[in-house]
Amino acid sequence: MQKSDFFEKVLKIMEKGYICDNCLGRQFAQLLSGLENKERGRAIRDFFAFLLEAGEELELDSSNFFSYKFRFSGLKGEKGKCVVCGDLFEGLDFYAKKAVEKLSGLEFSNFLVGTKLSGSLVRKEEDLWENVGIEWCEPMKSEVNRLVGKELEKESGKSVEFNNPEILIILNMKKKDVEICVNSLYIYGEYNKLVRTIPQTRWPSGKYKTSVEQIVAKPVLKKTKGIGSKFHGAGREDINAKCLAWRPFVLEITGPRKRKMNLKEIRDSVKKSKKVEVRKLKFVGSDEVEKVKSMRPDKTYRTIVKTEKDLDNKALKRLSLLKGKKIYQETPTRVMHRRADKLRKRVIKDIKWKKLGKKKLEIIVRAEAGTYIKELISGDKGRTYPSISELLGTKTEVKELNVIKIHREKA
Ligand SMILES: [Zn+2]
Structure with missing residues (x-):
């Protein structure tokens, strides 16, 4: 240097x-x-x-x-506007005050300030850098963010948070305005679905009156006065399957005005629905969504099936061939209208069965995440192979389907 x-x-x-x-x-x-x-x-x-x-x-x-009293040099200067910022820094109070106004009524414990500079400010800063270099400099934005951030910390008693701020305060220099962006609230939990009549998430056509999402979100929306909800599940079960294993999820509440609540009350309130139960509720960061969505746990299902022909023991024994086998599943006909036609390969980790009648069978099967269980049983007109129907040598259909275990550990 x-x-x-x-x-x-x-x-x-x-x-x-x-x-x-x-x-x-x-x-x-x-x-x-x-x-x-x-x-x-x-x-x-x-x-x-x-x-x-x-x-x-x-x-x-x-x-x-201009502000100095020179005794000898005889220098006299008149104050002008700053050639770089146009005296922006003298007026930062305006933005801090405006932010405080707009934050009133919002419950939050931390925030982050961001700045959108106007085009002319950006140009003036670039001109300066071109002329003088950038060796020791700091960008204007970063100084504005820090100064207003400090001021707001003082005014609000809340602190600046860089990684996961609850509130984003944008200082828009072009519009001379402050925009408040309320980040979503995230709650982790695990749910049981006790009935066969509701989907996991809100159904777009309104075909189903309620869903796991709506039941869980309702008391939280009431507490938070949020705008809406999103439900991120670790996979999903069929609409007409019960989920008797605890399935992890993250409930996201968009635009919450309040963030504090007693999660035990939420749990109890969900329980009153008699359709869904939740446990292990806790507040988490947005990164939990990815974690939950990328879980690929094996699942064990208990299913009751009916066959067209009477079951014989020789055919039943063939079911053991599925254990440890890879099965091939083309996209099921029932979801073809909303999913791309693809071939999936999934491993059946374990299978057990019990004869309940001449044409009635209980099957307990553990399969990799994403296995279409109904199709594993019916064969879906040959689109899934091998299938239970094929091995039994008779048309086989699911009468009842429950998820009974979600395996966190790998088999
Ligand atoms: Zn300046």
Whole structure:
């Protein structure tokens, strides 16, 4: 680092008209920690004022020294507007006040400030950098964010959070306005679905009156006064299958006005539906959504099936051939209208059965995530192979289907 670099940079910056302390100091933001740019700028200006007063001949715009009382140099300057920020930093209070106004009534414990600079501010900053270099500088945005952030911390008693802020406060310099973006609230839990008549998530056509999502979200929406909900499940079961194993999910509430609530009350309130139960509710960050969605646990199903022909023991024994076998499933005819036609390969990890009648069978099967169980049983007109129907040598249909275990550990 050369001493002259610093000196020449200051000369270059101050020869072109008035520059405020913030903008001057920001070019040297990485020099000396524990100072704000405004203090850096002031110190540099003082030093150059001394030089001028002592008789140094420097090419500096006199407006930069309007506030000094020179005894010997005879220098007189008039204050202008900062050539870089247009005195933006003098007016930052306006944004802090506006933010406080717009935050009233919102419950939050942390926030983050972001700034959209106007095109002309961006250009002026770029001009400065082109002229002086960027060796020690800090971007204008980052200074604005920090200063307004600090001010808001003082005003609101809440703290700035970089990773997972509940509230995003955008200072829009072009519109001279503040935009508040309320980030979603995320609650992790695990659910049981006790009835065969509801889907996991809201059905677009309104075909089903309610869903696991709606039942779980209802009490939370009431508490949070949120705009809406999204339900992220670790897979899903058939509409007419019960889920008697605890399936992980993350409930996302968009635009919550309140964030605090007693999750035990939520759990109890869900239980009253008699359709769904939840447990292990806890507040989590948005990253939990990906974690839950990317879970690929094996599942064990208990299913009751009916066959067309009477069952014989020889045929039943053939079912053991499925254990550890890979099966092939083309997209089931029942979901063809909404899913792409693809071939899936899934492994059947275990299978057990019990004869309940001449044409009635209980089957307990553990399969990889994403196995179409109904089709494993019926064969779906040959689109799934091998299938239970094929091995039994008779048309076989599911009468009852329950998820009884979701395996977190790998088999
Ligand atoms: Zn400035």
